[in-house]
Amino acid sequence: MEVSLVSLNSIIIICMAISTIIKALNIALKRKEISKQKYRLLVASSTMIGVSIATALPFIFIKVFESIT
Numbered sequence: 001m002e003v004s005l006v007s008l009n010s011i012i013i014i015c016m017a018i019s020t021i022i023k024a025l026n027i028a029l030k031r032k033e034i035s036k037q038k039y040r041l042l043v044a045s046s047t048m049i050g051v052s053i054a055t056a057l058p059f060i061f062i063k064v065f066e067s068i069t
Contacts, residue, residue, distance in 0.1 A: 003065055007058040018050040 022043055029039045 003058060003061045006061050010057050010061075011054045014050050014054050018046055021046050 025034070025039055025042055025046075028034045029036065034042070
């Protein structure tokens with residue numbers, strides 16, 4: 001139960017961070033500070049990294065809680 005609550009909280013924080021990064025990249029694209037190709041690459045890579053971290057976190061939390069108890 002506690003693993004799912006901690007995982008859910010972490011996933012929410014990760015989603016908020018990724019959306020903030022995408023908003024900042026969108027502003028940089030509108031100001032012509034980065035190219036459209038670089039924008040796409042950075043958005044895709046940050047999304048994939050966020051998804052992979054959010055997928056791995058429940059297993060990491062299970063190991064941590066098992067080692068504590």
